[in-house]
Amino acid sequence: MSTKIHNGYRLAAGTNLFDFTRRVRTVIDPIRDDLDAALLAKLFASAVDTCWLKGEGVPPTLSLTAFSRWEDGQAKLKDESREKDPHRFEMCLGEDPGTGRILIRLYTDQQVMVDAFEVLDDVESYAYWNNDDEPKGVTSEQWDERRAAWDRVMPDYTAPSESMLTFTLRSSSNPRTMMLCAVDGGESDPVLTKVPGRAERAMNIARTRYLHLLVNIHEVDALVAFRHSLTGRVTDELAAIATMVEPHLWKIDRELLVNGDLKRISDPAVAAAVDTACATLFEAKKTGLPVPGKA
Structure with a gap:
């Protein structure tokens, strides 16, 4: 069976998992806020311009209405849709019983989040696939070690959601994004500056x-x-x-x-x-x- 774990990482030995996830939130939360603000800015502009195009006035609380409509659309999407939760950031974390090291599978479609995650202390790339040669800089012995480690963490191709712990940066009910809808930051409001x-x-x-x-x-x-x-x-x-x-x-x-x-x-x-x-x-x-x- 083909194995492709392009989103694989490993934490340094002795890394405290709770401390690590706190650091992840500290780094990734502001990025998520920035991405959400940009998304809301486009939603709000589209809603205003739709009123303009229809020859209608702008109703009160249009920002909340536009966001609610977007959320309704999100709820109708299938989980596998690429449009579903476009700014999600999730990790599946599993302990390798052979070495005691923590392996991670990262799930996000935002390269800016990937880049920020990869430069965190204690994080190293630990990808593995068996449908092509190992990458440059990785010996065949190291490649075999990665295969064995992932086999131990996800035995018999067990799904990550069943064999690993899951960390989710934001739930589907996201109060931080709702707060952005208030656009009360003045001229420097994170949403208004991205319209x-x-x-x-x-x-x-x-x-x-x-x-x-x-x-x-x-x-x-x-x-x-x-x-x-x-x-x-x-x-x-x-x-x-x-x-x-x-x-x-x-x-x-x-x-x-x-x-x-x-x-x-x-x-x-x-x-x-x-x-x-x-x-x-x-x-x-x-x-x-x-x-x-x-x-």
Whole structure:
């Protein structure tokens, strides 16, 4: 059976496990907060710009509403989905009965977390696989030692969740992220400082309206339409549409996200001009797109 433990590590002999996990939290928690703040900033900007696009005012507590909708979407994802808990940080820790050393399997999709973990004192890479040669700098004898160690920690290919202890940085109910939704840090608020710039927001709106036209009006497959919208065939045209939007976007601040503004309405003429430009773009670039019922 193929064995691939690319996420394997080993702690130095004598490492106190409780002290080690405390140090992990001290280092990784701020990184998680920073990643969460960036995610929330994009969610909030998208929620505000959706109101702008629909010609609706911004309701109170939009920040909490946007985050709640995101959490609802997360709850519907399967555990194996890559979109599920994108900032997770988990470790499975097991004691090698042959040496007494602690082996770790690390689970995170964020390279910044991996990098921070790997430079911690007492941590060394202890990956192992049997479908390719050992890496440079590791002798065949050392490679065999790793195989034997992992076999002892996870005998008979036992799942890590059954043969090791699990450490989770954050639970699915995350009060630290909820606190970020309050955006009460003033001008230096960690979320507000990461809100996408107007140019990026305008480009997102242009691409969203173009995708709406392709998928909902012309029934182009959603994945095909999305890939098409990212190609160089339409980049310049979407950028031009974005310039129509950018001057009219609302400033995103705490007042808007928390208290809302139901009286602030976008100019319908701008939205109409965007849709017209998207329709013109479609007519110019529709060749090659699989549009149902059309040759």
